[in-house]
Amino acid sequence: MLLKTCFPAFLAVVLLTFSSCKKKKGNDPAPNVQEETLAFELPDVQVGKYNIAQDSTYGLKVTITSKIPEKGVKVTLNVATETGNIPLGQDAVPDVTTTPFTITLRHLKPLKTYAVTVTLASLGNTANSAAPKVFYLTNKSAE
Template structure:
C-alpha cells in the first residue's frame, strides 16, 4: 500500500528532475566567433625612424592587413615630443570598419620632432589588440 502512494510522487520527482536538467536552445549562447589576430601597416612611414612633415599637419595612411573584425576597430594614438615626452593633443580618431583609412596628425610645431605611437583594437573582442607601431615625425617648415 505504501508503494502505491509513493510511486506517483517518485515518478513526478524523476520527471521534474529530467525536465529541469534538459538544456533549452535559449540557454546556449551564440558560438564565439574567433577573430583573426589584428595587424596593420603604415605604408608611407619608416617605423622607428625619422619621417618628415612639410607643415603643421600630416595625413597618416593606415592599412589593416588582417581580416577586418565585423564590429570594426578602435584606433588609439599617442603623440608626444621626442624630448620631454610632452603630449600633443590630437583630434579623436573615429572607430572604423574600413581596412584603409587616414589619421590626420595636427598641431605639429615647426622644427620639432614627435614620437607617434599607433595601435588598434577590435570593437568585438577587446582582447584582440595589435602591437604598438612607433615612428618619429618632424615638422620641417620654419614657420
C-alpha cells in the same frame, strides 16, 4: 508474475531516463566567434625611424592587414615631443570599420620632432589588440 509487477516499473525508469536526456531546443548559447589577430601597416612611413612632414599637418595612412572585427576597431594615437616627452593634443580618431583609412596629425610645430605611437584594438574583444607602431616625425617647415 514477477514480470507483471517489475515490467511497469522498469518501463517507467527507461522513459524517465530518455526524456531527461533529450536535448532542449532554443537554449543553446550563441557560438563564440573567434576574431583574427589584429595586424596593421603604416605604408607611407618608416616605422622606428625618422620621417619628414612639410607642414603643421600630416596625413597618416593606416592599412589593416588582418580581417576587420565585426564591431570595428578603436584607434589610439599618442603624439609627444621626442625630447621632453611633452604630449601634443590631437583630435579623437573615430572608430574604424574599413581599410585603409587616414589619420590627420595636427598642430606640428616647425623644426620639432615628435614620437608618434599608433595602436589598434578590437571593439568586440578587448584582448585582441595589435602591437603598437612607433615612428618619429619632424616638421621641416619654417612656418
